[in-house]
Amino acid sequence: MTNTTSPVPPNEILILSQTAVYALKAVLHLAEQAAHAPLRVDDITKAVGVPRNYLSKVLHALAREGILVSARGPKGGFQLAGRADELFLGEVIAQFDDIAAGSGCLLGRERCSDESPCAAHQRWRDVSNAVRQFLDQTTIADLTHSGARLELEHLGVD
Amino acid sequence: MTNTTSPVPPNEILILSQTAVYALKAVLHLAEQAAHAPLRVDDITKAVGVPRNYLSKVLHALAREGILVSARGPKGGFQLAGRADELFLGEVIAQFDDIAAGSGCLLGRERCSDESPCAAHQRWRDVSNAVRQFLDQTTIADLTHSGARLELEHLGVD
DNA sequence: CCAATTAATCATCTCATCATGACGAACACA
DNA sequence: TGTGTTCGTCATGATGAGATGATTAATTGG
Numbered sequence: 001m002t003n004t005t006s007p008v009p010p011n012e013i014l015i016l017s018q019t020a021v022y023a024l025k026a027v028l029h030l031a032e033q034a035a036h037a038p039l040r041v042d043d044i045t046k047a048v049g050v051p052r053n054y055l056s057k058v059l060h061a062l063a064r065e066g067i068l069v070s071a072r073g074p075k076g077g078f079q080l081a082g083r084a085d086e087l088f089l090g091e092v093i094a095q096f097d098d099i100a101a102g103s104g105c106l107l108g109r110e111r112c113s114d115e116s117p118c119a120a121h122q123r124w125r126d127v128s129n130a131v132r133q134f135l136d137q138t139t140i141a142d143l144t145h146s147g148a149r150l151e152l153e154h155l156g157v158d
Numbered sequence: 159m160t161n162t163t164s165p166v167p168p169n170e171i172l173i174l175s176q177t178a179v180y181a182l183k184a185v186l187h188l189a190e191q192a193a194h195a196p197l198r199v200d201d202i203t204k205a206v207g208v209p210r211n212y213l214s215k216v217l218h219a220l221a222r223e224g225i226l227v228s229a230r231g232p233k234g235g236f237q238l239a240g241r242a243d244e245l246f247l248g249e250v251i252a253q254f255d256d257i258a259a260g261s262g263c264l265l266g267r268e269r270c271s272d273e274s275p276c277a278a279h280q281r282w283r284d285v286s287n288a289v290r291q292f293l294d295q296t297t298i299a300d301l302t303h304s305g306a307r308l309e310l311e312h313l314g315v316d
Numbered sequence: 317c318c319a320a321t322t323a324a325t326c327a328t329c330t331c332a333t334c335a336t337g338a339c340g341a342a343c344a345c346a
Numbered sequence: 347t348g349t350g351t352t353c354g355t356c357a358t359g360a361t362g363a364g365a366t367g368a369t370t371a372a373t374t375g376g
Binding site for chain 1: 264
Binding site: 056071 | 362
């Protein structure tokens, strides 16, 4: 009844949890503002469309990890702790999603039976490694408008 | 209390849902048995270690889709409806995971803003396409022992 | 037709994630 | 010192995936 159009349809495959996506959105917003003053939770909320108190908890977790710095009271808010081009997506989501797990076999057996090392399983490992590599090698700056622009120009794409 | 060591640790990242993995395990088992007679749910349960009634529902869903055939009563059970080398993983999991969704942007925006087509988002699309391609191009036979053996021999791997 | 067998279904339970509202704690500034 | 601002946290609720036990329905073989 109080439903605000649920963000994730049932059965939708997500790879990243909703919470991790919230974290990425918020951090990306902070990076794009490149603000001198901290941004308040309420402003970030409006910008990325995430429930206020929930986002607050997410941001606080990021602050505890040293990814953001937070300050209370007037003039308070959140800021990036470091450079956006040195902050990898994997770091941002690490507190929310256990990406290291699931490294194994598609079918959840710890290791593909030694009897049959199974070529397809190897291909699956390649796939899930691609996910991991993306998260570990892409920085927040790569996702910002300016970052993307730079990369595109650098590649000669119009 | 009655806990049988929960299959998925919290926060674990899962690309495929647990249910989809169950379906794959069961279908793979059926393919490996290559049985002339149908296999009963209880036998499949023991083989793949999945809760009995839950697996029953999963198998039934697969039967409704024409992937399996089911029969009740004595001599009843489940069988593959077609050939294992013509059955793609994507078909098996389609009823459980909406893999087509999430095709878009990492951050859930429907499309990356036209202003900034964002190179990193393109790379993310590549990643999720890799998952889709794997599921759409790999058959159940590719995952069976015999299938894997054949493929390995064919590649000259010892 | 009866009894055993096996899938199909139903009602319910647990749990983690996501979400919300209210309250407490720190901080800036007058 | 006090007041308003803003983060921090707690208690609680909603929802969907996963799981379980009991019951119903179909089928076979005697």
